[in-house]
Amino acid sequence: MQFSRVMTRVLTAGGLGALNLSVTAHAFAENRNGPTDGSFGLQRSVTPVMDFIGKFYHWGLLPLMVGIVATVTLLLLFIMIRFREKANPIPSKTTHHVGLELAWTLIPVVILFCLAIPGLKGLYFMDVVQDEEMTIKVTGNTWYWEYSYPDLLDKVDTITSTIVDIPMEEKHGANGKGLTHAQIVKIIEARPAGEPRLNGRPYLLSTDAPLVVPVDTTIKVLVTSNTNTHAFSVPQFGVKIDAVPGRINETWFKVKEEGTFNGQCSEICGVNHSFMPIEVKVVSKEAFKAWVDNGGVFPAKYSQLNLGGTKTAALK
Amino acid sequence: MVAGYSDTDIHNYDGKPKFFARWFFSTNHKDIGTLYLIFAIVSGLIGGYLSFMMRMELMEPGMQVFENPHVFSMYATMHGLLMIFFLVMPAVIGGFGNWFVPLMIGAPDMAFPRMNNLSFWLLPTALICLIISMFLPGAPSGNGFAGGWVMYPPLSTSGHPGPAFDFVIIGLLAAGFSSIFGAINFITTIFNMRAPGMTMHKMPLLAWSAMVTSFLLLLSLPVLAAALFMLFTDRNAGTAFFDPAGGGDPEMFQHLFWFFGHPEVYIMILIPFGIVSHIISTFSRKPIFGYLGMAYAMVAIGVVGFIVWAHHMYTVGMDVDLKAYFMAATLIIAVPTGVKVFSWLATMWGGSIRFAIPMQWALAFIFLFVIGGVTGVALAAPLFDTAVHDTYFVVAHFHYVLSMGAVFGIFAGFTYWFGKMSGYLYNKYLAAAHFWFFFIGVNMVFFPQHMLGINGMPRRIADYPDEFAQWNQISSYGAIVTLVGVAFFFAWVIEAFIVKRPAGDNYWGEGANTLEWTLSSPPPYHQFSKLPHVD
Amino acid sequence: MSDHVVEHDYHILPPSPWPFLAGLAAAVWGTGMVIFFAGLHARDGASPMKEFFFSRGMDMWGDAKVSSGGWLILLLGVLFGAYVMFGWWRDVAREAEVGDHTPVVQIGLRYGMIMFIMQEVMFFVGWFWMFFEFGLFRKVRAAWNGDVTENPQAYLDSLGTNAGGNTIHSIGAWNLPFINTLILLLSGTTVTWAHHALLKDDRKSASTGLGLTVLLGFFFIAVQAVEYREAFVNRMTHGFWLDSNIYGSTFFFATGFHGLHVLIGAIFLFVIWIRLMRGQMSSKQHFGFEAAAWYWHFVDVVWLFLFTFVYVAFAL
Numbered sequence A: 001m002q003f004s005r006v007m008t009r010v011l012t013a014g015g016l017g018a019l020n021l022s023v024t025a026h027a028f029a030e031n032r033n034g035p036t037d038g039s040f041g042l043q044r045s046v047t048p049v050m051d052f053i054g055k056f057y058h059w060g061l062l063p064l065m066v067g068i069v070a071t072v073t074l075l076l077l078f079i080m081i082r083f084r085e086k087a088n089p090i091p092s093k094t095t096h097h098v099g100l101e102l103a104w105t106l107i108p109v110v111i112l113f114c115l116a117i118p119g120l121k122g123l124y125f126m127d128v129v130q131d132e133e134m135t136i137k138v139t140g141n142t143w144y145w146e147y148s149y150p151d152l153l154d155k156v157d158t159i160t161s162t163i164v165d166i167p168m169e170e171k172h173g174a175n176g177k178g179l180t181h182a183q184i185v186k187i188i189e190a191r192p193a194g195e196p197r198l199n200g201r202p203y204l205l206s207t208d209a210p211l212v213v214p215v216d217t218t219i220k221v222l223v224t225s226n227t228n229t230h231a232f233s234v235p236q237f238g239v240k241i242d243a244v245p246g247r248i249n250e251t252w253f254k255v256k257e258e259g260t261f262n263g264q265c266s267e268i269c270g271v272n273h274s275f276m277p278i279e280v281k282v283v284s285k286e287a288f289k290a291w292v293d294n295g296g297v298f299p300a301k302y303s304q305l306n307l308g309g310t311k312t313a314a315l316k
Numbered sequence B: 001m002v003a004g005y006s007d008t009d010i011h012n013y014d015g016k017p018k019f020f021a022r023w024f025f026s027t028n029h030k031d032i033g034t035l036y037l038i039f040a041i042v043s044g045l046i047g048g049y050l051s052f053m054m055r056m057e058l059m060e061p062g063m064q065v066f067e068n069p070h071v072f073s074m075y076a077t078m079h080g081l082l083m084i085f086f087l088v089m090p091a092v093i094g095g096f097g098n099w100f101v102p103l104m105i106g107a108p109d110m111a112f113p114r115m116n117n118l119s120f121w122l123l124p125t126a127l128i129c130l131i132i133s134m135f136l137p138g139a140p141s142g143n144g145f146a147g148g149w150v151m152y153p154p155l156s157t158s159g160h161p162g163p164a165f166d167f168v169i170i171g172l173l174a175a176g177f178s179s180i181f182g183a184i185n186f187i188t189t190i191f192n193m194r195a196p197g198m199t200m201h202k203m204p205l206l207a208w209s210a211m212v213t214s215f216l217l218l219l220s221l222p223v224l225a226a227a228l229f230m231l232f233t234d235r236n237a238g239t240a241f242f243d244p245a246g247g248g249d250p251e252m253f254q255h256l257f258w259f260f261g262h263p264e265v266y267i268m269i270l271i272p273f274g275i276v277s278h279i280i281s282t283f284s285r286k287p288i289f290g291y292l293g294m295a296y297a298m299v300a301i302g303v304v305g306f307i308v309w310a311h312h313m314y315t316v317g318m319d320v321d322l323k324a325y326f327m328a329a330t331l332i333i334a335v336p337t338g339v340k341v342f343s344w345l346a347t348m349w350g351g352s353i354r355f356a357i358p359m360q361w362a363l364a365f366i367f368l369f370v371i372g373g374v375t376g377v378a379l380a381a382p383l384f385d386t387a388v389h390d391t392y393f394v395v396a397h398f399h400y401v402l403s404m405g406a407v408f409g410i411f412a413g414f415t416y417w418f419g420k421m422s423g424y425l426y427n428k429y430l431a432a433a434h435f436w437f438f439f440i441g442v443n444m445v446f447f448p449q450h451m452l453g454i455n456g457m458p459r460r461i462a463d464y465p466d467e468f469a470q471w472n473q474i475s476s477y478g479a480i481v482t483l484v485g486v487a488f489f490f491a492w493v494i495e496a497f498i499v500k501r502p503a504g505d506n507y508w509g510e511g512a513n514t515l516e517w518t519l520s521s522p523p524p525y526h527q528f529s530k531l532p533h534v535d
Numbered sequence C: 001m002s003d004h005v006v007e008h009d010y011h012i013l014p015p016s017p018w019p020f021l022a023g024l025a026a027a028v029w030g031t032g033m034v035i036f037f038a039g040l041h042a043r044d045g046a047s048p049m050k051e052f053f054f055s056r057g058m059d060m061w062g063d064a065k066v067s068s069g070g071w072l073i074l075l076l077g078v079l080f081g082a083y084v085m086f087g088w089w090r091d092v093a094r095e096a097e098v099g100d101h102t103p104v105v106q107i108g109l110r111y112g113m114i115m116f117i118m119q120e121v122m123f124f125v126g127w128f129w130m131f132f133e134f135g136l137f138r139k140v141r142a143a144w145n146g147d148v149t150e151n152p153q154a155y156l157d158s159l160g161t162n163a164g165g166n167t168i169h170s171i172g173a174w175n176l177p178f179i180n181t182l183i184l185l186l187s188g189t190t191v192t193w194a195h196h197a198l199l200k201d202d203r204k205s206a207s208t209g210l211g212l213t214v215l216l217g218f219f220f221i222a223v224q225a226v227e228y229r230e231a232f233v234n235r236m237t238h239g240f241w242l243d244s245n246i247y248g249s250t251f252f253f254a255t256g257f258h259g260l261h262v263l264i265g266a267i268f269l270f271v272i273w274i275r276l277m278r279g280q281m282s283s284k285q286h287f288g289f290e291a292a293a294w295y296w297h298f299v300d301v302v303w304l305f306l307f308t309f310v311y312v313a314f315a316l
């Protein structure tokens, strides 16, 4: 990546919250999925929970953070100029001011109180599973995910979802220098038929067998693990929940639109923690039904939905 | 009979011993403080090296530096442990605490000078254990322990069967006992050895911060020790504390760890608070604003710090009401901290400010700590934390409070007291270069990580989707700038010892009015043989 | 160099080799711990400690021989540590003799001991926390715990043969443990008796009282040893040993660490007893005695908690 591009980033990085807001808004406009290079904001929301989180962040936390940092910084700068040795040779000796001390104790209390209310509302909304229409079971393994459909056991069997990648050793060229991401993608795409390809899907986020769920359906997710602790996380759903051996955690999501959405394991789980992505393919209710009746494979009618068929906008 | 000393020596002893006895058998709080600082610098270098390698790996997608992701995670883990247990804690408590708490409260030495030295000599042992662990079999996938500095089971039990992690446990236990003995020592010193006339409410803020820190250590570390024992026996004696197969629960370790872990973060920041308070007041030539408020704000932070631990565990599947409670409790901490920040501003208000190097570090500390603090408040809300937990947003948060909060506090104190400790003055320009490179560097490293986290980049990953490339690259360039800063740090220290510009008793002049400035620089080997009177 | 006339009563010490040696001892001890328990070779999940106890097959270098090196290093470490402690405390005693422990220094020592005991208390808080979670609140936990609500039977089974309900075959509270309770309570009174005698400079009954306390202390340990032995021989049939299930683990480590502290306390008292016989304790100055007594009472109280919760309440 050439330096000039980086330097422009350095400059924008300097820009604080105000800029931040606008840019995120802009990032939202184009509705792409997955992370965005050089983005300032959250990934685009596709569930009610993530909507809530987004609102909470943009109209609650971000202004709060920017506001407080700005206040303190401006005060600091003003003091540094107004009361520098030259401008103010004789220091005052005041060391108390009850009014002030009360103010800066109580005002934060009030602010935090205002912050807590939506925070709690969102928390309960997020945490309490609304009446679910369907249940899926997610199981973390070292180092891949398993998805099963308890309600459809007889129809669809467990999906084993592994990353599409090349073996670790091959990521190092003969000269010991690591391959660039572009080179790695080329190797993967050039694979013989039958072997998993990226087919234009994002590197390190794509799997050979995604989780398939219907759109506009409240889905209860039961999460557990066979070995080590993992975390099932899909940023665009506002879902992140640890997969702990010996216990079953639950969360839920209801996706508003079709498409392929990605996440990554979010709890250190050993050597391949970086390489156990989560890929969720959200399809129309009909397509899903067809998929189920067809035993976990899309019939000809929906063939474009078969692996890699849909291109995520995430690719440039 | 103490080896090599006659009874009369034991009785009333004074004067510098020979080199070996002085530095290995020391019972002098200033010498021990110096040992601590040197130790911290060494660990800082190793920890800095580890982080630099991580940044180089993360410069672009794909694996460049590390052949094996396990090794990357091992670097991250060791980096975290070294920086926290072997850089910040020894520097602030053992280093500045040892040097200046006795001086500031007008005591001739610590209460238990011999135990003080034990606290130090347990640390090299601990450090060696951690270093050794890097080269012993850890997981099937490689050497060393790579489970993150939080050491969650089962990754730290069945996930790392090799002896590497057993050495980490032993090392952390040694470091833990070192800190516990240190805490006992400081509390006793502060309660029992204040100069006549120095009531608790006249005691300098550094001493207050050291006292609160000591209580946090005393009450939180034993719980960590218990948790580490449990890990050890789960690994080696077949117990089932954290093993679901035997009815245990991995989540319990997280509770025990964070019951220590959260107080730990205030252990690392309170003494920098104290240091910064003194510097602000010195260079504004103004007494501290709202002294009592400042002192009791720290007490409040310490107390509340014990009831917020599970804000690190919002995603483990806790009961929702618990999450609600821990959110509320966590938010409260912002209030006393705010009191401190605003009191610093008020101290400067109306003052006559000189921008000496220590003051630059202190001002930067306030600015950067507030950034780290408010991101902390954002994380405190489970709703938002679900989006950014275990992403780089968290990494950004805690580096703003640690690598910029605690470490800036350390550098502030180091430049402030360097003359007092060594007797030499530093070169302004080299020291300024150190500050500016470091300031720009760390901001370049960690500000972009906020964006990465918000956009969903998980932490502890050796390779990342190329959508995260740009911010990571800036971050890595920042690490190089930081490195230059560290180089300038050593430059000015070494230069000062070569050129030897003598430092006066009180080289900061009016405004620096705590007791250490009434002594020569460096202070006599045994100060206050005649106790000072405070009124 | 400051003026040599020292006008304060604080205790300025000469350099001492003990702390440095203690650091070394810790290193040897720690290395011994690891090599003895874990060995230095990469191993699978299997636990050498278990092998050592039950099949005497802990191998250090991969071949199935009984560990050789671990023993030695650990033993050396312990001896080294003991030597350092002996030398260190002998110095302290000497300093007390030559009158370095002025009133203010003695106050300091008191603070020190109190803080040390606080630290010990927090250590046990850790173990009690574990025990309460699993031993007493297991039903409450279960209610929170997804997998229990999912299928409770599997959960109960996961707790080991007889750990689910109250059927667990732990150690009855009202035989040996109850005797131990009486022993400790009695020892509490004898040590107080000794203290009062000492205050009245009645050296003779002081030493009797203290001597009795020490004996009771070791008696306690003997009884606990019997108790443990029973559990050990029946571990297969009763399924109650430190590696049987979580209850075994918490039980044996909570009571075990307490037993260890009883041992330490008893040795402490024994040393004080010797110093008493040597006439090193006066009604004026006997802080060593008080420290030992405080520690003993602390151990006593911990036991009362253990007895009430781990033995009595748990069996309810």
Ligand code: HEA
Pocket: A068, A072, A107, A108, A109, A111, A112, B150, B265, B266, B268, B269, B311, B312, B330, B331, B333, B334, B335, B337, B338, B339, B341, B369, B370, B371, B372, B373, B374, B376, B377, B379, B380, B381, B385, B388, B389, B390, B394, B397, B398, B401, B402, B405, B406
């Ligand atoms: C020096 C260390 C330090 C300090 C001081 C803090 C301070 C705080 N931290 Fe942080 N924290 C860490 C070190 C620290 N933290 C570390 C190391 C981790 C990660 C551990 C790991 O997982 O590896 C972590 C993680 C962490 C998490 C878990 C994130 C996650 O894993 O998902 C949370 C969540 O609540 C949190 C919260 C806070 C809060 C609320 C504060 C507060 O104390 C901040 C208070 C300060 C301010 C708020 C600014 C000043 C105040 C004002 C100007 C007044 C006005 C302000 C308001 C009204 C808001 N921290």
Ligand code: HEA
Pocket: B037, B038, B040, B041, B042, B044, B045, B047, B048, B051, B052, B054, B055, B076, B077, B079, B080, B081, B083, B084, B087, B088, B091, B095, B147, B148, B149, B150, B395, B399, B402, B403, B406, B407, B410, B411, B414, B442, B445, B459, B460, B461, B462, B479, B482, B486
């Ligand atoms: C005090 C704590 C501290 C400090 C100072 C730092 C400093 C730095 N850290 Fe880190 N870091 C952690 C604590 C700290 N860190 C922790 C706890 C983690 C989590 C680990 C885990 O995931 O388990 C972490 C993780 C972490 C990550 C994430 C790894 C991952 O999740 O994959 C990264 C990546 O960029 C990183 C980078 C850096 C960099 C570039 C610096 C640079 O700022 C380094 C620059 C060099 C120095 C600051 C040293 C200079 C100081 C001295 C030479 C001594 C001076 C002493 C005296 C004057 C007495 N750190």
Ligand code: CUA
Pocket: A140, A143, A229, A230, A231, A265, A266, A267, A268, A269, A270, A272, A273, A274, A276
């Ligand atoms: Cu699975 Cu991290």
Ligand SMILES: [Cu+2]
Pocket: B261, B262, B265, B309, B311, B312
């Ligand atoms: Cu915390």
